[in-house]
Amino acid sequence: MNKAALAPSRLAAPEPVLRVRGLVKRFGPGCAQCAQQTGDSAGTNRCPACGTIVALRGVGLDVGAGEVLGIVGESGSGKTTLLRCLSMDLGAEAGSVLLSGVGELLGRSGRVHRETRARELAIVHQDPFAAGMLPRLSAETNVAERLLTNGARTFEPLSRQASTMLARMEVAPGRHRDPLGTFSGGMRQRVQLARALVHRPRLLLLDEPTTGLDPSVQATVLSLIERAIDRVGAGTVLVTHDLGVVALLADRVVVMHHGEIVEEGVTDGVLEDPRHPYTRSLVASRLP
């Protein structure tokens, strides 16, 4: 595959919300041989000389406003590490992560990271409680939390905004004030979506948002995500194992293998005509 022909700038919108270049993330001390002995061509992301895991090797991608970029790959391919670098949970050894309106994120102070996370970013996890939602607080409070963090101090408009967003996510008004711990898995995901989108983030990160939900609930949540992204217009990065979810939501898709992007393109094109052997095996393993 000619990777140069699939350079991010060719596929993405002219002014991306997120621009990632040459991102390198290692877990371990690293050595001179790491670069040659890991990656897709080496067939491993673990350096045989020093044992370092090279989780990301020169990853680059762009995400435009309103665009959904799917990231697929097997477990250990670097998807979650990439998402954690984008959400500033992890630093990186090299590279650049530019967020429109903020600038470079790597190497910035904790304060910039906190403010960016609160104002410009939203993350939807598979487990709502991993996203910092609190089961003892009401659904409405969990949604309003982001606005409170951003300095909202007037109760009535805040309450209206949180309730409206919950209603958009089809959470019945009678349950807005119930503790989140009393909600089912699908309902918690709706609340998590409402919380993620209530402050209209610039960048939305979705980490396996429908994994673990039963198929009917999954379909509803996917439809809500689709509508919400259209409404908010956020650039979205979707990490999932499920090619069906990617086919439904993602405009473009990148395929990761051993810490590298091995294929990238418009979703339909990649799924219908995969070029890289790993992508072919991934598409072939998809259930009919």
Add this chain to the structure above:
Amino acid sequence: MTATVAGLAREHAKAMPYAYLDERSKREVRRGLLKALALPGRQVPFASREMPVARGWGSGGLQLTLSLVGPDDVVKVIDQGDDASLNAAAMRELIARTAGVAVTTHTREATIVQSRHRVPEIPLRPDQLLVLQMPHPEPLRRVVPDPARAAQLHADGDAAPAWVELYDDEVRHGGPVGGADHPILVAGDTLASPSPIPRYDVLTLDRRPHPVLLGAGRLARITALPPWTSVRPLAFDDRPLAAESAGGPCERCGSERSYRVEAQRGAGIWRCSDVDACRERRTA
């Protein structure tokens, strides 16, 4: 010469330093106080000493009072507004015996008022000091159980967890559910605990003409509100904090504006919590 127990006790009493604590300990507390006054609302650590009261029973307030009291001071100690409680009486006695200072039950006569869980309702003058006993100095302790994370939030000036808790109280209960220790914002946005005083008292903390010193002996922290410091209760712009309401006027003085507590649960008899203020009203 034969030593007797009484003789040894007399010798020991002579050896006791002025105001119980040795001078170095008092200096350390005063240094902490100066730092706390320079950083209104912040929790300043100090080397809290073992005291002859259990930690959590006023050992912090007692150390502040003993470090500040001079021979000419007049000390008043109250417990929930009352001079006669066992805890207040014991501490008053300890201060009087070890420092040899005068004590009083009249707020206007005192130069130092040490109080547990109440702010005296008789306004204090600029030359008076209010020392509040504070069991828990951390205003985020209910919402952020990890002290390291709470400290980081204070360092970042991030009071969001307290606002989230207040929001949840408003949503589910129509207002704050905590009966006491409602968080305050000091000198702008410094989140602090006012000690477990009722909301009635929290509303009186703004721009007081005298220093308010809060001591937590068990957790070894001092917080201070210098004179004229802005103190706002944590409350939404459109939901101001309301004081507690009583079921009736004080049965002794008839006041309907004081902070009153029920004398006997369910009996419908309400009395002023601040005994001295109530007495003044009756004798006026």
